[in-house]
Amino acid sequence: MQHTTQKSLSFVLHPAARLATMVLFSRPSQWLYVRGSCHELGHTWHPSCMYSCCEMFMFVFLEALKVYIPLYLLSNITRLRDLRWVLMSLLPNILRSSLFLGANGGGFVGFICLNRHVLGGFYKYTAAFVPAFLASLCTIFIERKNRRRLLLGYMSTMAAEAVYSVLKAKGKINGVPYGEVMIFSLASAVLLHRQCTSKVIPTDTVGSVISGLLRPSLPSPMKLPFSGMAANLLWVGLWGFSCGYLIRFLLSLLTYWRKLVKSTANLKELILKKQSLKFGLFLASFSTWFKLSNWLMKVLAVPQDLRLIISGLIAGLSMVFVRSPVISLYAGWKALEVLYFKAVEKGYAKSWYYGDAVLFSISTAIVFHSLFFDAHHLREAYFKFIDRVTRGRILLMNYEVIDQFGTNASLRPMQLLREHSAKDK
Structure with missing residues (x-):
């Protein structure tokens, strides 16, 4: 050496x-x-x-x-x-x-x-x-x-x-203060708009994650619009929090499993780890804020494209819970990719195979x-x-x-x- x-x-x-x-x-x-x-x-x-x-x-x-x-x-x-x-x-x-x-x-x-x-x-x-x-x-x-x-x-x-x-x-x-939040908010507007307007549900990684977060709904929601929406928001929020918490918890478990082998007393610290709780809040707020704002603007008869863009911007503010530049930049890249292929589809840009x-x-x-x-x-x-x-x-x-x-x-x-x-x- x-x-x-x-x-x-x-x-x-x-x-x-x-x-x-x-x-x-x-x-x-x-x-x-x-x-x-x-x-x-x-x-x-x-x-x-x-x-x-x-x-x-x-x-x-x-x-x-x-x-x-x-x-x-x-x-x-x-x-x-x-x-x-x-x-x-x-x-x-x-x-x-x-x-x-x-x-x-x-x-x-x-x-x-x-x-x-x-x-x-x-x-x-x-x-x-x-x-x-x-x-x-x-x-x-x-x-x-x-x-x-x-x-x-x-x-x-x-x-x-x-x-x-x-x-x-x-x-x-x-x-830039809260720059990662701004990037993720703009990216969310593009990605959620694509998700809700595509004739075929996107099957790429980002599309699959968004579908998994927004898809859950109660099998028999209440008849009243507001109470039914409230119940579904609660269900979607719990689903998002569970997914986010488990993902972060399992990653921490893979990283710190040696400490658990030495002493099980570290398990409580791992379960209550702030990063896991914050990531759960991030995914829960992302899905619930989007659904709530989208539903409210739908009641107010806001045009679909504008409604989805605004709802995506609001949902993207959930990044404030984790402030992750990695997630923000990745989402930003995927949003640029979506815009590029949209431009190719409209004839504004040329596709390059390589x-x-x-x-x-x-x-x-x-x-x-x-x-x-x-x-x-x-x-x-x-x-x-x-x-x-x-x-x-x-x-x-x-x-x-x-x-x-x-x-x-x-x-x-x-x-x-x-x-x-x-x-x-």
């Missing part, structure tokens, strides 16, 4: 970079050029480029299997009785998704080496961004088309969050650039996930050298290394 010392590498400005700096940039550090082998900066754990690339592929592939096997089994639990479907569809899909992640990880290391051989060294914006972009673009087609949109939604959310965090930390932009692959590659490149140069601004859970799937290899990159680009890239890796050392003791 020893990093190559900084003295073994030389840091100089490339002549072409110096000229470009004089003309275009006021910060020479943006064009800092590192002369050194990819072993000294990248795969420090082994000198061979080919071996490191193949090893990374195998590590990520095996860890991806551990992630995708339970994920696919749980999401398709109702179809597991069909043995033919399991053998012909489920298992190939698990292998395909795992192969994609493995190839992406191995390809990233491979393109770091290829990039160094072509350019003779490393520039700030080609050390991680370009290899991640090329690796993602070459491997995303391994995945199924319908999975690409899910991956794009996740990575674009991560990329937007990373860019926002870095710009905010560097003082380039100021935080657009999801290119956008996914750009988003992944942004995230990996942040992972190497601004990891302390990236979500800690994601960095730990990358650490897990690479089996610690990500921590062996020479972050002390990367610090020479004017960043504090080594802060989070050093923190995780200390945590690993403490666990080993």
Whole structure:
């Protein structure tokens, strides 16, 4: 785990970079050029480029299997009785998704080496961004088309969050009070309008979640309109709270199960955890506020489109209970996606078949650039996930050298290394 010392590498400005700096940039550090082998900066754990690339592929592939096997089994639990479907569809899909992640990880290391051989060294914006972009673009087609949109939604959310965090930390932009609430409110207006006006109920992830929250109703509601609506609101609210609480509780249970094994006294603390209660309130208020405002405006004869938009805006204010940038950004991305496809349908925009692959590659490149140069601004859970799937290899990159680009890239890796050392003791 020893990093190559900084003295073994030389840091100089490339002549072409110096000229470009004089003309275009006021910060020479943006064009800092590192002369050194990819072993000294990248795969420090082994000198061979080919071996490191193949090893990374195998590590990520095996860890991806551990992630995708339970994920696919749980999401398709109702179809597991069909043995033919399991053998012909489920298992190939698990292998395909795992192969994609493995190839992406191995390809990233491979393109770091290829990039160094072509350019003779490393520039700030080609050390991680370009290899991640090329690796993602070459491997995303391994995945199924319908999975690409899910991956794009996740990575674009991560990329937007990373860019926002870095710009905010560097003082380039100021935080907007309750910005995540505003984004989620606007996104909810678009998504709920689509949900209620589509001839076919949307079957994507967001559509399924909204359908699950709004669908429950009493089997025999009261005859009086107001009392019947009140009873249904209570039912929908209880359903939303139960779903939200259980989701958050189960996630906490998976995280803190070791503490429960050591002492059952921690169970009470886990049951009454504020995050679980708040998430329950979030989903309960989202569904009830939408139904109540929609019903009231329907009584007042407000036009359908306007009624659904206003009701969606009101429902989105439920984000105040959790204030989650991740959920807000993901919902915002899905809303933009809905608007884009609506524009394509109306003839205002053109559809591009490979657009999801290119956008996914750009988003992944942004995230990996942040992972190497601004990891302390990236979500800690994601960095730990990358650490897990690479089996610690990500921590062996020479972050002390990367610090020479004017960043504090080594802060989070050093923190995780200390945590690993403490666990080993």
